[in-house]
Amino acid sequence: MLDTTDRAILNRMQDDLPLTTHPFADIADDLGIPEAELLSRLARLKNDRVITRFGPFFDAAAMGGAFCLCAMAVPADKFETVLTKVNAHPEVAHNYERTHRLNMWFVMATETPQGIAITADAIERETGIEVLQFPKLQEFFIGFRVAA
Amino acid sequence: MIDAQDRQIIEVLQGGLPLVPAPYAQVAETLGMNEDALLVRLAKMKSRGVIRRIAAAPNHYKLGMTSNGMTVWDVDDDQVAELGAQIGALPFVTHCYERPRALPDWPFNLFAMVHGSDRAEVEEKRAEISAILGEASRAKDILYSTRILKKTGLRLKAKG
Known part of the structure; x- marks a missing residue:
């Protein structure tokens, strides 16, 4: 507590x-x-994992790289297999299962702008599933803070 | 952009900052730098936006915020900047972005993340967003997270 x-x-x-x-x-x-x-x-x-990480938050874009939110529609019977393949990429920084036909949502962080497309292509080849890309066009607030 | 020394600093810090009285001195020692030089480098990376802040990432679930909804909206392109700013300013919205649509399946261009202690609380907050957007939003949906599949943050690849 x-x-x-x-x-x-x-x-x-x-x-x-x-x-x-x-x-x-x-x-x-x-x-x-x-x-x-x-x-x-x-x-x-x-x-106790109340804090998952303590340290600097890096912005891949400011380093000359890129961030991109991506989504895939993964059939239920293939979910764990696809998950293993997607998570094996170090470029995949966060990954969440969500309630939608597009049920796997992950953020890629890459050191170069081209890294997003390269990683997305690799995941598509490995899984046979399309990787939809939703790069941010505008950011309206970067709060993240949660009242404890 | 980052140079070779920034890169070394990032590689050491991406796992986190040590919880000791003089954390920067300890990191500097690992890097074979002096602490002042490290602090100057970190300050420059902050001013360039490479480091957004040095802080704790809380686990929403452990804080009782067990429900996490990605609310998505199809907002008229002419109004998305103004309305996005209003939604992003709401205290319960932790992230808010305009993103491209993926037509025909995905008509949504405004994403706002909402956390709550249960889905009912998230739905209440979502209704507040809906009221602000009004008729400017032609379609909406919400995607609840059901499992964290990975959470590591940025990882630089070791350069060979």
Whole structure:
């Protein structure tokens, strides 16, 4: 179970960590707890997978690469086989099963703009299923924050 | 764009930042750099947008946000910028994008991700979006996630 301090930590840690020599001490000060407690709570939250990852969020596009949301309509009896083939590509960063005929939705992150088409082509060859591509045209908000 | 040293930094950090009092010093040591040089590099990558932020990725499911709906809408192209900005500003919308349609099967061009503690809560929030879009939205759907199949974030390939 999460207590009030855990929730305050989760809310704060979804915002940017400062680029200072002791960034956790800075945040612990703001939260009014000792640095060691912040670190041990973070370790526990990560260990319990309440936090799936802690670190920099990279933007592949700003590195000269690209991101693309993709979708496939995978027959139920082939789902696990196709999933193994799709997930084997390191370019596939996130993948979700969803309630639709297009039932597999994944984000590709590649180091070059051409990487999207190359990876999509490879997945189509390996699975025999079309990979629909939905690159972002406009981004309206990048919040991600979830109130804990 | 990134140079060879940025790339090394990204490779070390893509798995995450260590949870220690001086995390950048530890990473710098791994890279054979000094901490100040690493902090300068990271600040530059932030200013160029290569790093969006250094933060925690929460697990929605563990926070009781067990229902995740990708709401999709077919909004008139002339209105999508204005309406997308309004939808993106809603506090319960975590991501909002205009994306290309894939006709004829996929007429939707506006995507807004909504999380809730159950589907009823997501449907309430979806109804709020629907009310804002009104007749500008010609078709709509919602795709609930039923399973996380992979979640690793960006992974650079090792360069040979």
